[in-house]
Amino acid sequence: MQMQMLHIFRNTPLGRETLLQSAYFCKQNDILPVIYIPKFVKFLMYFENDVVQVDLDGSYLREPDTAEKHAREIVTEMGLEDPRFLEPKHFTASTLPDIPVNFDFMSCPRSITDLSSKIGLGYIGPRVRRIVQSARFPVLIPSSVYKPWKSLAVMFGGSANALRTLRLGIKLSRISGLPLDVFTQEGKRKKKDYEQIIQDEGLAPEMDKYVRNWRIFEKEPFKVNLYEIPHDALILIGAFGHGLVKELLFGNTMEIVQTVCPNSMLIVGPNYRGSI
Amino acid sequence: MDDRLLLIFLGAVVGIFSGIAAVGLNRGLIAMSESFAGLHNYWWVFAVPGIGAALSSVFLEKFMKEGAGHGVPEVIYSVSRHGGLLRLRSAFSRLISSCVTIGSGGSAGPEAxxxxxxxxxxxxxxxxxxxxxxxxxxxxxxxxxxxxxxIFNAPITGLVFTIEIILGEWSALTIVPIAVASVAGAQVSRLLQGNQIAFTHLRFDVDITTTLAAVGLAVITAAVxxxxxLALRxxxxxxxKIMLPLWxxxxxxxxxxxxxxxMLPEVLGEGYHTIQKMVEGxxxxxxxxxxxxxxxxxIATSFTLGWGGxxxxxxxxxxxxxxxGLMYHRLVDFLWPGLSWVNEGCFALLGMxxxxxxxxxxxxTGMFLIIEITGGYETILPLILVSALSTTMCHAWEPASFYFKDLMERGHYLRPRTDAKVLADMSIDELVEKDCMTVSENMLLGDFIKVVQQSHRNYFPVVDKETGELKGMIHLDDIRPxxxxxxxxxxxxxxxxMQTDIETVDIHEELSDVLDKMDVRGLFSMPVVANKRFVGMISKATLLDRYRHELIVQTQH
Structure with a gap:
């Protein structure tokens, strides 16, 4: 069955940029865009072990009369078929719809609940984080302005989640035909350790086939090395279930990457179970 | 640790925290009621419940981003459709909002x-x-x-209410931890507030006259x-319909x-003081x-709960x-002045x-609540009669209770082991048979016959080779001529x-709707599409097979 991507549409210039990137992602990977035009400022997403209430900012309800027309235009002009418009079937309360979670991808701005004026580089909102942590699907966080990407860049640190991210990168590279670059920062593990992990996971043939370049940074801090990521690449990165304190004290790769890179990102949460 | 022991232990923990929450609300209500006690002489005191309801509404809508209402249907909905997932904010949002509403004089209760x-x-x-x-x-x-x-210092009521209203099933897995939680909650209340019974226990001499008169009371309570x-709805x-902000x-x-x-101060707040006077006579x-x-x-309750409190x-x-109950007793006394029977306080209890x-x-729930909050057992016979008859009459008029009405109207009343629940727990996605051989519109009949020879199915979906769109279906009968x-x-x-006038099923449809379609049209299998693209077939046989499997899973505990 064709893969599907959920997109919460806002009928504003910023919403247009976001949908353009979702549509671009869908076009590259033969994904059906499923667009939800909110009629209420909040909705619930019931995941397997969590329920996330998303409280949208008021701009999501703007110009409802033209929202569907605009969304359809953006998608079809990208060369895609008509999108599916999601109408919630279930409501927890009369003004609190339940949005299904059985999608293959979801597109989310960096923050879905705050005013768009507050959205900036280096900030991913708490609701988006909870969605990433609970969802079985990866979350696409588009950059503020539509910029087609010409390659895929996987941040690979050797963990189980990084392996899932790498598998997703290989899968998307296979489907879209885009070149795939892998970036690794050496730490306690050395190059041969990473290669061994790839061998153990049986990913070596796919790496040989799909990966254009595997950059392993030995020197310089990670932040500095991020300059090597192409400006027109879609970054794929794993997110962990770190608590707030741990994030504040130690940070993690995702935090550093999303703070430094303005690229569109595809974040793979701990519950993602996709295969190549 | 054994799963059941873990559940019992966690049940006790949950019971303790829930008990603390209930005691917290109770204390909050007492504090609010004492704060407003001195305001009764001011002319503007009528606005206090309004201010309380408005504050409560603003708090829920703007700060907590939750809807108004008491929340019990939300719990039932969550249990029946989403495996009991509830937001953390619900643990305290309605405690605060209801404390403000009721404490300022709104006609509502703290229990929901x-x-x-x-x-x-x-x-x-x-x-x-x-x-x-x-x-x-x-x-x-x-x-x-x-x-x-x-909140009631009534452990059996807690247990029975949960089983009867919230879960809708008695099962060994759930009843033990719930009983333990009930005990833990009641014990917390007794530790923090003393072992108080809500209404003083009085002895009533209940005789056959009272029991017979209870039948009449049941009719009156059902009507009320x-x-x-109706008033609430x-x-x-x-x-x-009023175009004003919720607050x-x-x-x-x-x-x-x-x-x-x-004019009638008895209608304000939760009203337990008034009940006490009625029970005491x-x-x-x-x-x-x-x-x-x-x-x-x-009317006061309708204005409080129906308008956003x-x-x-x-x-x-x-x-x-x-x-x-009091009204009924006095009416009977008025009609038969010489009747010697039980004190009117007993009928106040029966009325409740x-x-x-x-x-x-x-x-x-009605029976055990009254027994526990009055600490008396003497009224049990008329109590059972009133509860049973009142329930039956109300059910005859409207099969959905106050808590279930909205859920039933939205198709969300899914009780365990019912047809609706079993169907809701399955999805089309997991039932689609994808081993169908598809053919294209421009295939020659001769080529198609070769396809038929290799297939074990009678139906062949015709799809557009480029887009995957379903164009039609061919049944073996169609090629016989x-x-x-x-x-x-x-x-x-x-x-x-090919047949082009075919009924399809969207992959996102509810299974109950799919079965209805099959029944109405007498079909045994239907093509499933996603965005017009053919996905597979769904058959009644597979559906019922999985239905039985799901039913076994649901009933084995």
Whole structure:
């Protein structure tokens, strides 16, 4: 069955940029865009072990009369078929719809609940984080302005989640035909350790086939090395279930990457179970 | 640790926290009521319930981003459709909002808010321990039972309410931890507030006259229950049509309650003090005034809950029920002046049971609640009669109780082991048969016959090779007329013989709708499409096979 991507549409210039990137992602990977035009400022997403209430900012309800027309235009002009418009079937309360979670991808701005004026580089909102942590699907966080990407860049640190991210990168590279670059920062593990992990996971043939370049940074801090990521690449990165304190004290790769890179990102949460 | 022992242990923990939440609300209400006690002499006091309702509404809508209402249907919905997942904010949001509404004089009760609070505590504890769905539902029940047990100091009522209303099933897995949680909640309440019974226990000499008279009371309480239900719904509908912000609607409703309260202060707040006087037989107002109070309390409750205030229906039911019982007793006394029978306080109790049972359509909850909050067993015979008859009559008029009405209207009333629940727990996605051989419109009949030879199916979807769009279907019967004429093999294309007027199923449809379609059209299998693209076939045989499997899973615990 064709893969599907959920997109919460806002009928504003910023919403247009976001949908353009979702549509671009869908076009590259033969994904059906499923667009939800909110009629209420909040909705619930019931995941397997969590329920996330998303409280949208008021701009999501703007110009409802033209929202569907605009969304359809953006998608079809990208060369895609008509999108599916999601109408919630279930409501927890009369003004609190339940949005299904059985999608293959979801597109989310960096923050879905705050005013768009507050959205900036280096900030991913708490609701988006909870969605990433609970969802079985990866979350696409588009950059503020539509910029087609010409390659895929996987941040690979050797963990189980990084392996899932790498598998997703290989899968998307296979489907879209885009070149795939892998970036690794050496730490306690050395190059041969990473290669061994790839061998153990049986990913070596796919790496040989799909990966254009595997950059392993030995020197310089990670932040500095991020300059090597192409400006027109879609970054794929794993997110962990770190608590707030741990994030504040130690940070993690995702935090550093999303703070430094303005690229569109595809974040793979701990519950993602996709295969190549 | 063994799963059952873990659940019992966690049930006790949930019961303790729910009990603390309930005691917290109770203390908050006492504090608010003491704060407002000195305001009765001011002319503007009528606006206090309005301000309380408005604040409560703003708090829920703007700060907590939750809707108004008491929350019990939300708990039932969550249990039946989402494995008991509840938001953490529900653990305290309605406690605060209902405290403000009721404490300022709104006509509502604290019981439903503590139920959603306890349920949310249970759900979130289950989440942090990554428990499975059935265990999480059990802990939601534990929270509800512990909270209700604590607020009424009534452990059996907590248990019975949870089983009867929230979960809708008795099972070994759930009943033990819920019982433990009930005990824990009630024990917390006793430790922090003392072992108080809500209403002083009085001895009543219940004889055959009382028991027979209870039948008449059941009819009256059923009628009043129906009136209250109608008033609440009508009030909700009317307020929904008024184009005012929610807080302003809540303010208006609260002020109207305040105005009623200026003349009849008994309608304000949860009203337990008034009930106490009725049970003790010290409520001296005449029959006419009691009748007026029944109507006034119904109207005040409708304005409070229907216009955006926060709180539950339990306490108003008890107050209206006791007024109704008193009214009935005095009416009988008026008609048969020389009748020697039980004290009117007994009928106040019976009236409460009748109203609770009628509104909630939960006779056991009504019975046990009255027994526990009065600490007496003497009234058990008429109590059972009133509860059972009131429930039956209300059910005959409206099969859905107050808590279930909205859920049933939205198709969300999914009780365990029912057809709707089994179907809701399955999805088309998992039933689609994808081993179908698809053919294209421009395939020649001769080529198609070769395909038929390799397939074991009778149906062949015709799809557009490029887009995957479903164009039609071919059944083996459709080619029978052409089979014995080999000349046609090279001249007939499938698009000439395929059926194009076919009924399809969207992959996102509900299974109950799919079964309805199959039944109405007498079909045994249908093509499934996603965005017009063919995905596979769904057959009644596979569906019923999985249905049976799912039913076994649901009933084995």
């Amino acid at each position: 808010p503590v139920v959603i609070s306890g349920a949310s505590i249970g759900s979130n504890i289950a989440r942090s321990f990554s428990l499975n769905e059935r265990q999480r539902i059990a802990l939601v029940g534990c929270g509800s039972a512990g909270a209700l047990a604590a 229950s129906i009136a209250l239900t 009508h009030s909700h509908r009317v307020s929904g 302003l609607r809540a303010f208006t409703g609260g002020c109207l309650v305040g105005l009623i309260g200026l 010290t409520f001296t107002q005449g029959l006419g005034l009691v009748l007026l109070l029944v109507a006034a309390k119904i 926060s709180g539950g229906i339990f306490a108003p039911c008890l107050v209206i029920g006791s007024f109704t 049971a009748g109203l609770v049972s009628g509104i909630l359509q939960a006779p056991l 052409y089979l014995f004429d080999p000349l046609l093999y090279e001249t007939v294309f499938l698009e000439q013989i």
